[in-house]
Amino acid sequence: TKERNYPLRAILKRFFIKFRRKMIYHNICFDAYVLIYQLFMTDLLDQEGLLDGLDVMLRDADCSQIIAYLATNSCAGNELGLKALAQSFAGNYAVDDIHDITQIELPKLLKYNLIDGLSTWFVYKKFFPVMITDLQDLPYQTLFKPAITDIIQMQLTGMPINMEKVVLLDKQLNGESEDNLNKMLSLRLVQSFVSHLEDLMVDKKNAKLKTKQITKADLGLTKDTIVKFNPNSPNQLQVLLYEEDFLGLPVLDYTDTKQPATGAETLEKLIHHTKDPEVITFLEILIEFKASAIILSTFLPAFLKAQRGSDGWHYLFGNFRLGGTASGRLSSNSPNLQNIPSRDKRVKKSFIVPDDDHVFVFIDYSQIEVRLVAHYSQDPLLLSCYPFEGEGRDVHSLTTSEVIMGMDYDEFLGMRGDKTGHENNPLCTCNYCMANDMRRIGKTINFLIIYGGGGGVLQTQISTPEKPVDITTCKEYIKGYMRKYRGVQRWINLTENDVLRKLHVQNVFGRYRRFPDINHVDDKGRYRRLRQAANFLIQGSAADLFKYALVRVNKFIKGTGIKIVNVVHDDIQFYFPKNKLHMLKDVVRIMEDFQFTVPIIADVEVSDTTWSDKVEVPRELLDGFTYEAFKELVEGF
Numbered sequence: 001t002k003e004r005n006y007p008l009r010a011i012l013k014r015f016f017i018k019f020r021r022k023m024i025y026h027n028i029c030f031d032a033y034v035l036i037y038q039l040f041m042t043d044l045l046d047q048e049g050l051l052d053g054l055d056v057m058l059r060d061a062d063c064s065q066i067i068a069y070l071a072t073n074s075c076a077g078n079e080l081g082l083k084a085l086a087q088s089f090a091g092n093y094a095v096d097d098i099h100d101i102t103q104i105e106l107p108k109l110l111k112y113n114l115i116d117g118l119s120t121w122f123v124y125k126k127f128f129p130v131m132i133t134d135l136q137d138l139p140y141q142t143l144f145k146p147a148i149t150d151i152i153q154m155q156l157t158g159m160p161i162n163m164e165k166v167v168l169l170d171k172q173l174n175g176e177s178e179d180n181l182n183k184m185l186s187l188r189l190v191q192s193f194v195s196h197l198e199d200l201m202v203d204k205k206n207a208k209l210k211t212k213q214i215t216k217a218d219l220g221l222t223k224d225t226i227v228k229f230n231p232n233s234p235n236q237l238q239v240l241l242y243e244e245d246f247l248g249l250p251v252l253d254y255t256d257t258k259q260p261a262t263g264a265e266t267l268e269k270l271i272h273h274t275k276d277p278e279v280i281t282f283l284e285i286l287i288e289f290k291a292s293a294i295i296l297s298t299f300l301p302a303f304l305k306a307q308r309g310s311d312g313w314h315y316l317f318g319n320f321r322l323g324g325t326a327s328g329r330l331s332s333n334s335p336n337l338q339n340i341p342s343r344d345k346r347v348k349k350s351f352i353v354p355d356d357d358h359v360f361v362f363i364d365y366s367q368i369e370v371r372l373v374a375h376y377s378q379d380p381l382l383l384s385c386y387p388f389e390g391e392g393r394d395v396h397s398l399t400t401s402e403v404i405m406g407m408d409y410d411e412f413l414g415m416r417g418d419k420t421g422h423e424n425n426p427l428c429t430c431n432y433c434m435a436n437d438m439r440r441i442g443k444t445i446n447f448l449i450i451y452g453g454g455g456g457v458l459q460t461q462i463s464t465p466e467k468p469v470d471i472t473t474c475k476e477y478i479k480g481y482m483r484k485y486r487g488v489q490r491w492i493n494l495t496e497n498d499v500l501r502k503l504h505v506q507n508v509f510g511r512y513r514r515f516p517d518i519n520h521v522d523d524k525g526r527y528r529r530l531r532q533a534a535n536f537l538i539q540g541s542a543a544d545l546f547k548y549a550l551v552r553v554n555k556f557i558k559g560t561g562i563k564i565v566n567v568v569h570d571d572i573q574f575y576f577p578k579n580k581l582h583m584l585k586d587v588v589r590i591m592e593d594f595q596f597t598v599p600i601i602a603d604v605e606v607s608d609t610t611w612s613d614k615v616e617v618p619r620e621l622l623d624g625f626t627y628e629a630f631k632e633l634v635e636g637f
Helices: 006-018 028-040 047-057 064-072 106-133 137-157 163-185 188-208 234-242 264-270 277-304 368-377 395-405 409-416 431-451 455-462 471-484 486-502 523-557 578-592 627-636
Strands: 023-025 061-063 159-161 314-316 319-321 331-333 358-365 504-506 512-514 563-568 571-577 602-607 615-617
Touching (some): 006 047, 023 028, 023 106, 028 047, 028 137, 028 319, 047 137, 064 137, 106 137, 137 319, 137 523, 159 563, 163 277, 188 277, 358 523, 368 486, 368 523, 395 431, 395 471, 409 431, 431 455, 471 486, 486 504, 486 523, 504 523, 523 563, 523 571, 523 578, 571 578, 615 627
Antiparallel strands (some): 159 314, 319 331, 358 571, 504 512, 563 571, 602 615
């Protein structure tokens, strides 16, 4: 039945309260989250019921999905769905996902539930010993299991959202999308492309007709002859953007299926690979259209379904997953709260502080990945950027001065501060503009090393029609980086030798990523896996450090009224009582309390209005920080 059966829910709740044996879930962050809300919470804001439910449903719990993840995480990828993991035991017992269980006959539903339960037990018994053998029980017990509680609590706390702003944004974006579509249709290059589509349709129809032939004048008279330009169609955009008969732009990126990419990031790059004013105009409009389309299709449908709490405000609840990525970073869906668009500030402005007693607090790790490269490599130059005492050097300026420009670091900083002859246009060649443009390249190189990119990738990211950079120069930049940061090159070499011998790498927190086929693939495949191995040590360590911080902080703030409402990559987002802001310094201290050979630093931002309107809090103000001190910051911002 679709109606709530309250007596049955009460019986089920009593069962779980009295049940004192182990409970095994598959995808615990979803299953326990649903059970706690349905059985223990009286409404969206019932914090007492939430905490009671956490105590009962997680007091002796395991997750076969996380166990399987830790036992199988490898370069080959790992399917973590229950049906895939239990296929050898249960066969194909369900072809499609169940969206409405009321449509299934009760005997079939009970049988399905039984097989699901037995399959969960099978997966647990199969992979738990593997996890133990591979020494992955330590990260499971000390990192993943404690994080489960914090993630479920965060999911059930929710992000407050202003429904009036959401409805208005939906209306505005639909109007803007229509305007942008009309602007594109007014361009000659799009009109020419539409004419091409019409020719194709006429040829296709006439090839099937034996007697009367159609012409362009007949198009649109029937449903199957309607021809439209669809900016959301990858197939249409691939032809328009890349074929020589049309725009003939270079293919910079590929999709997972090896097709030329047409997404927003690629379009941002393509705009620098043409000097044709009409093409630039088209790409600019298309980028705006795509940005609106993503918000309208991916985020606003979930926003509009946000549930209303007893306080009158609406709340958005994300779904987070431990073990959803190879690196170990949290993933999120329905909606992806880790990927809320920043380009259109109206989206984040929909997330509001719903009362006068709280603020949003955002604590974000500073350059955590580059700091971890310094820790792993022990490169003297990198270490000089992150001293424990005194002021370090800006790592991106250091790479720029040492690798790209071959000049003294302090001399480069002088260039960055020299605005003599500065003009406010992108072609300005004053010292200030040139130095900052070069620093952008230096920053790109620093992150490219982490992600394992080569000269070709670097070229697509830094080359523009006004300032082209050839592939040879890009390769020299990477070689120059390795010559200057010799410790990084030595660490990469040691990591590669290690993974070729052991067939796995292990990060500082003890977690594995396996490379079982690295000695049996071609040179291209081996190179990719070697880069993945080094990347995992950085990305995986950053991911695990973040989870440890999440667990420690949530333990510290228990009972204070401070709530964690969201996490975005290296950023923890809080709903903070104004009268608890003096605790900010301790929260930051806990997040930074790790024993590495470089300091781990977290930056703080606060907002008393929306997610978008944040003000950075200098470290020297954290001691005894108050809401009054924050208001003084806002006035001077």
